Amino acid sequence: MSKVIKGSAPADSEVILGILNNSDTVLERLYVAYFPMVLQLIINNNGNEDDAKDIYQEAIIVLYNKIKSGDFELTSKLKTFIYSVCRRLWLKRLSQLNRYEGDIRDFQDYLPVEDDVEKQTDRDQQYNKMESALKQLGEPCRTIIEDFYMHDRSMQDICERFGYTNADNAKTQKYKCLQRLKKLFFQLN
Structure with a gap:
C-alpha cells in the first residue's frame, strides 16, 4: 500500500472515487492541494483571502455535485477544472460588484465552464427560494x-x-x- 503524503494533491481518479465513496479525507486533501492556486487568482484580481475561501468552497460544491450526479466526465486535469470553475465564479462575482475591468490575470490554463457554474447558481437560487417558502409556510x-x-x-x-x-x-x-x-x-x- 502506498504511503499518502498529507499535503500532496490526490490523484484525479482518487478524488472522483473519494467523492463517490463519501471520503472526508479526500475532500480535505483536495481543499489543501488547490487552495493556494485559487488564493493567488483571487488576490491578483481584486479579491482577498475570504473571497478566495468562498469561491473555492463554491467550486468544490460544483465539482462534488457534478461527480455525485453521475454525468461528470473529466476532460482535463482536475486542477484545471477547479481553476476554471473558480475563475468563472470570480468573474461573475466581480461583475456583480462592478469591479470587473474586462480582463483577468491568469497564471493557469483554464476551460470554459460557464454551463456548470450557471446550473449550480440556478440550483442554489431555487434552494434559497424553497427555504424562504418553507419559512413562510x-x-x-x-x-x-x-x-x-x-x-x-x-x-x-x-x-x-x-x-x-x-x-x-x-x-x-x-x-x-x-x-x-x-x-x-x-x-x-
Whole structure:
C-alpha cells in the first residue's frame, strides 16, 4: 500500500472515487492541494483571502455535485477544472460588484465552464427560494413537510405526532401543505 503524503494533491481518479465513496479525507486533501492556486487568482484580481475561501468552497460544491450526479466526465486535469470553475465564479462575482475591468490575470490554463457554474447558481437560487417558502409556510405544515421529505418519517409517525385519526388523514394534510408550499414558492421572485 502506498504511503499518502498529507499535503500532496490526490490523484484525479482518487478524488472522483473519494467523492463517490463519501471520503472526508479526500475532500480535505483536495481543499489543501488547490487552495493556494485559487488564493493567488483571487488576490491578483481584486479579491482577498475570504473571497478566495468562498469561491473555492463554491467550486468544490460544483465539482462534488457534478461527480455525485453521475454525468461528470473529466476532460482535463482536475486542477484545471477547479481553476476554471473558480475563475468563472470570480468573474461573475466581480461583475456583480462592478469591479470587473474586462480582463483577468491568469497564471493557469483554464476551460470554459460557464454551463456548470450557471446550473449550480440556478440550483442554489431555487434552494434559497424553497427555504424562504418553507419559512413562510407556518405550522404544522412546515414540520409535516420537513418530517416527511427531509427526515424520512413515515405517514404513520406523522399521524401519531400530530394526533391525526389515521395515516390517510395525515397524507391529506401533507398534500394540502404541499399545495400551500408550491403557491408560496411560485409567489417569490
